[in-house]
Amino acid sequence: MLIMLLPVHIFAGGVAIILGGIALVASKGATLHRRSGLLFVYAMLTMGISGSILALRQSLTNSNILGGFMSAYFVVTALTTVRPVSAWTRRLNAGALVVAIALSLVEIGMGFKALSNPGREINGVPFFMLFFLATVTSLAAAGDIRMMRSGALQAAPRLARHLWRMCFALFIAAGSFFSIRSRVAKVLPQPFTTPMMRALPIALLLAAMCYWLWRVHARRGAIFAGRTALPPPYSLSLGGRL
DSSP: OGGGHHHHHHHHHHHHHHHHHHHHHSOTTSHHHHHHHHHHHHHHHHHHHHHHHHHHHHOTTOHHHHHHHHHHHHHHHHHHHTSOOOHHHHHHHHHHHHHHHHHHHHHHHHHHHHHHSTTSEETTEEHHHHHHHHHHHHHHHHHHHHHHHHOSOOHHHHHHHHHHHHHHHHHHHHHHHHTOHHHHHTTSOGGGGSHHHHHHHHHHHHHHHHHHHHHHHHTTTTTTTTOSSOOTTTOOOOSSOO
16 A cells, blocks of 8 residues: 555645646636635645655655645645634644644754754755754744634735745645656656756745735735635635736
8 A cells, every 4th residue: 555655645746736836826716726725735635644654664854754744734724724713623723733843843853963964964954954944834833823822813914824834835845846856857858957947936936925925915904805704615815816
């Protein structure tokens, strides 16, 4: 059964990148955005869980274990952000917070361990990347605590939380694929395997995330005018078209 996990992991990762790209450029709140976003969550969960299981077979310090759990954490909390508040979402968010705190501690520990190694890396991952992931995960955990203490987010803050978490999950999937030349070479022609071309999709993703976050904050007064909550199950709108 474990033999089948690798093709499942690869397929789910490829589908996640495609669906994430569609959701990112689609008009927010439209049917295409909602459906592709939900399918993206399922694909990311499949990719993350299968990747973590495969990585556990190799080593407990394999960075793919962290990537798998981080992927699951970010898409789950992004989804619960736009779901109606219920006992189920509260329990899910509480469990996700525990995962985020544990991930942060593990990433910090691995970062210091990588610093003590001759090449300042662990299993090919440099120490600064581990500290970067620890910082992002810690900030996300702090956001979870703040939301749980203040109650459900409304309007722009709610949309911003959803957007950056979905985009960071997509960043993990895209980075996992485009950072390794051999993986890209199996799918794309040789001109697309250069470092610059492999970095371009990740740069565009980050630029798109920054654009949408800027648009959310710039139009804080117009977003969800006259509304106090998102209707179920997954409705988002920026009050306009792309």
